[in-house]
Amino acid sequence: MVEVVIEVEGLRKEYDGLVAVDGIDFSVRRGQVFSLLGPNGAGKTTTVEMLECLRSPSAGRVSILGHDISQERSIKDRIGVLPQGFNAFDLLTVRENVEYFAGMFDGSVDVDGLLRWVKLDGRQKELFKNLSGGMKQRVGIAISLVNDPDIVFLDEPTTGLDPSARRDVWRMVESLSGQGKTVFLTTHYMEEAEVLSDYICIMNNGRIICRGTPREIITEHGGSPVAFVRGAGEKGLRLLQEAYPDAALVEDDLKVPVHNGRRVSEILNMLDTGEAHYDEIVIKKSTLEDVFLRITGKEYIQEVEGDEE
Numbered sequence: 001m002v003e004v005v006i007e008v009e010g011l012r013k014e015y016d017g018l019v020a021v022d023g024i025d026f027s028v029r030r031g032q033v034f035s036l037l038g039p040n041g042a043g044k045t046t047t048v049e050m051l052e053c054l055r056s057p058s059a060g061r062v063s064i065l066g067h068d069i070s071q072e073r074s075i076k077d078r079i080g081v082l083p084q085g086f087n088a089f090d091l092l093t094v095r096e097n098v099e100y101f102a103g104m105f106d107g108s109v110d111v112d113g114l115l116r117w118v119k120l121d122g123r124q125k126e127l128f129k130n131l132s133g134g135m136k137q138r139v140g141i142a143i144s145l146v147n148d149p150d151i152v153f154l155d156e157p158t159t160g161l162d163p164s165a166r167r168d169v170w171r172m173v174e175s176l177s178g179q180g181k182t183v184f185l186t187t188h189y190m191e192e193a194e195v196l197s198d199y200i201c202i203m204n205n206g207r208i209i210c211r212g213t214p215r216e217i218i219t220e221h222g223g224s225p226v227a228f229v230r231g232a233g234e235k236g237l238r239l240l241q242e243a244y245p246d247a248a249l250v251e252d253d254l255k256v257p258v259h260n261g262r263r264v265s266e267i268l269n270m271l272d273t274g275e276a277h278y279d280e281i282v283i284k285k286s287t288l289e290d291v292f293l294r295i296t297g298k299e300y301i302q303e304v305e306g307d308e309e
């Protein structure tokens with residue numbers, strides 16, 4: 001039986017007249033990597049922090065592991081939290097930070113095992129302030145796991161990390177999900193969401209505007225695949241124009257939407273029969289990022305601040 005571990009109904013949050021979360025509903029299943037996406041200010045952190053019992057909803061109901069969180073705050077012991085813009089104690093070491101947070105929960109945690117798992121066992125005596133961005137995030141992930149939670153909330157765990165440090169976090173997310181933990185993720189990196197998520201909700205202006213598996217979302221909202229015939233030029237365009245009225249020339253490349261079952265081999269046949277020259281053909285399918293930009297109408301500014309390890 002599929003177990004629903006988070007159930008949200010009619011959740012709403014207002015701040016002094018500003019509606020940050022406008023009556024949203026969704027559910028998350030055990031073991032899923034569930035991603036909440038949306039432009040800056042969409043209401044993701046507000047939503048996550050209501051689920052984490054850090055902010056009180058203005059209306060609606062949240063049930064975590066079968067408990068209504070407005071009644072049963074002890075559920076906090078069974079969740080782990082990496083807040084957006086996480087920071088720990090600068091003047092404590094890696095180990096001291098993890099031990100400090102572990103001390104807030106009953107029961108003992110294997111700090112050595114946890115530090116090994118986040119690959120910081122060799123850095124445990126280093127002061128937090130001297131770590132790279134990627135290592136700081138790994139301390140944050142370790143802290144989010146000190147109570148061996150069933151559900152881990154990671155609010156933008158990879159923002160500002162270099163590509164390799166981001167991939168370290170991806171592997172941790174995959175490993176957590178492999179251990180049967182549920183991971184609730186927010187991210188501004190669409191490639192990351194596409195690779196990691198079992199299920200996605202996209203928010204805009206406090207509402208969920210789209211939901212599904214990455215594949216469902218791309219199939220439903222993505223455009224048709226486009227064949228780029230590099231270097232086919234004017235001659236190529238003339239040869240295809242009748243059969244493909246929506247073909248267009250971008251500099252010297254032909255851009256041909258391939259829909260209604262049309263085949264790339266047909267395009268190549270036409271070009272070859274007409275003796276058109278071209279360099280190569282590349283098929284580009286819609287990505288989650290294409291869909292995101294289309295349905296939210298916003299561009300992301302992706303910052304990689306170059307934290308090196």
Ligand SMILES: Nc1ncnc2c1ncn2[C@@H]1O[C@H](COP(=O)(O)OP(=O)(O)OP(=O)(O)O)[C@@H](O)[C@H]1O
Nearest residue numbers: 015018020038039040041042043044045046047084
């Ligand atoms: N404590 C607060 N008081 C007043 N307004 C707030 C508060 N926290 C958030 N907001 C506002 O609520 C809206 C949603 O903010 P939230 O931080 O939830 O968005 P977000 O989707 O997490 O954005 P980002 O991608 O930038 O992290 C924004 O307009 C924000 O300015």
Ligand SMILES: [Mg+2]
Nearest residue numbers: 044045046084
């Ligand atoms: Mg946020």
